[in-house]
Amino acid sequence: MNRDILKDVNRVVIKIGTNSIMKSISEIDYHKMDRLAFVCATLRQQGCDVILVASGAVGVGASMMNLDEYPEDIAEKQALASMGQGELINLYSRFFQHYDQHVGQILMTRDIVNYPSSYANCKTAINSLLKNNIMPIINENDAVYVDESGHCSKFGENDTLSAVVSEVVDADLLIILSDIDGLFDANPHTEADAKLIPFVGEIDDEILNMAGGAGSVFSTGGMETKLGAAKRMMDNGKSMMIASAKDPTIVFDILEGADVGTLFKKESVELMIQGDE
Ligand SMILES: Nc1ncnc2c1ncn2[C@@H]1O[C@H](COP(=O)(O)OP(=O)(O)O)[C@@H](O)[C@H]1O
Ligand SMILES: N[C@@H](CCC(=O)OP(=O)(O)O)C(=O)O
Numbered sequence: 001m002n003r004d005i006l007k008d009v010n011r012v013v014i015k016i017g018t019n020s021i022m023k024s025i026s027e028i029d030y031h032k033m034d035r036l037a038f039v040c041a042t043l044r045q046q047g048c049d050v051i052l053v054a055s056g057a058v059g060v061g062a063s064m065m066n067l068d069e070y071p072e073d074i075a076e077k078q079a080l081a082s083m084g085q086g087e088l089i090n091l092y093s094r095f096f097q098h099y100d101q102h103v104g105q106i107l108m109t110r111d112i113v114n115y116p117s118s119y120a121n122c123k124t125a126i127n128s129l130l131k132n133n134i135m136p137i138i139n140e141n142d143a144v145y146v147d148e149s150g151h152c153s154k155f156g157e158n159d160t161l162s163a164v165v166s167e168v169v170d171a172d173l174l175i176i177l178s179d180i181d182g183l184f185d186a187n188p189h190t191e192a193d194a195k196l197i198p199f200v201g202e203i204d205d206e207i208l209n210m211a212g213g214a215g216s217v218f219s220t221g222g223m224e225t226k227l228g229a230a231k232r233m234m235d236n237g238k239s240m241m242i243a244s245a246k247d248p249t250i251v252f253d254i255l256e257g258a259d260v261g262t263l264f265k266k267e268s269v270e271l272m273i274q275g276d277e
Pocket of ligand 1: 017018019020177178179180182183184185186187188189210211212221222223
């Protein structure tokens with residue numbers, strides 16, 4: 001699959017998982033956060049609209065409290081998220097500042113999917129940030145979500161959230177930076193000879209059967225939710241990449257059309273670029 005089309009991307013959503021910004025349960029990977037800020041700010045300078053979906057509220061909160069493991073209790077998790085989110089955005093804000101880039105925090109609940117006025121407000125808020133050259137940094141509002149049968153305002157993981165955000169802002173491409181190089185034909189952590197799949201043109205049962213759940217204590221979605229996000233993007237005629245978060249400058253390679261990670265793109269549909277009709 002020729003990837004030259006990725007060179008024309010004008011608006012990109014980049015999602016990075018908790019696992020990728022933590023060295024261990026107690027240690028934040030500051031270098032990784034700095035590289036990510038560098039990449040996002042550089043793309044912005046080059047005229048590309050970038051929206052960052054950044055996980056890590058609970059993880060950063062747990063590291064601040066020196067916890068050995070994550071709590072199961074929802075109220076405890078929400079308290080950690082409340083504390084951790086403040087520190088997470090503080091860190092990103094400081095790293096982005098090195099590259100002369102202001103950031104704006106947006107914390108979402110599922111209300112944006114369920115209520116058209118919330119959706120419209122969210123769209124306006126993100127577009128206003130972009131218009132003013134402020135980098136939107138988005139996470140779920142983990143401290144207050146409700147997860148009850150009568151009312152569920154929870155996403156629960158950021159793969160789906162990042163696909164919804166891509167829809168809201170009409171992004172050309174969603175890049176999910178993960179702790180793995182892309183989609184493999186089986187979970188590489190359990191199948192030693194699993195092979196990377198460079199291109200997926202359709203999410204069918206064969207592809208869905210390859211996916212397993214989350215790979216670490218930090219993660220919530222695993223490959224299943226990433227495939228759900230890919231399907232959402234493809235149904236909207238847009239594309240998605242899964243690539244390794246090890247070195248965030250891989251985003252430059254992706255946008256140069258390099259053969260890295262897994263590209264999800266409907267074979268029959270040309271990547272729709274902002275401004276094209
Ligand atoms: N077919 C597959 N290909 C790649 N990874 C898979 C697959 N099935 C399950 N996984 C798991 O999904 C993990 C990536 O998802 P996740 O744990 O949510 O990480 P992240 O925090 O980066 O989003 C991998 O590390 C791996 O353990
Ligand atoms: N919103 C949560 C993260 C949820 C999530 O999806 O995490 P991840 O699987 O690491 O992308 C938090 O910030 O702790």
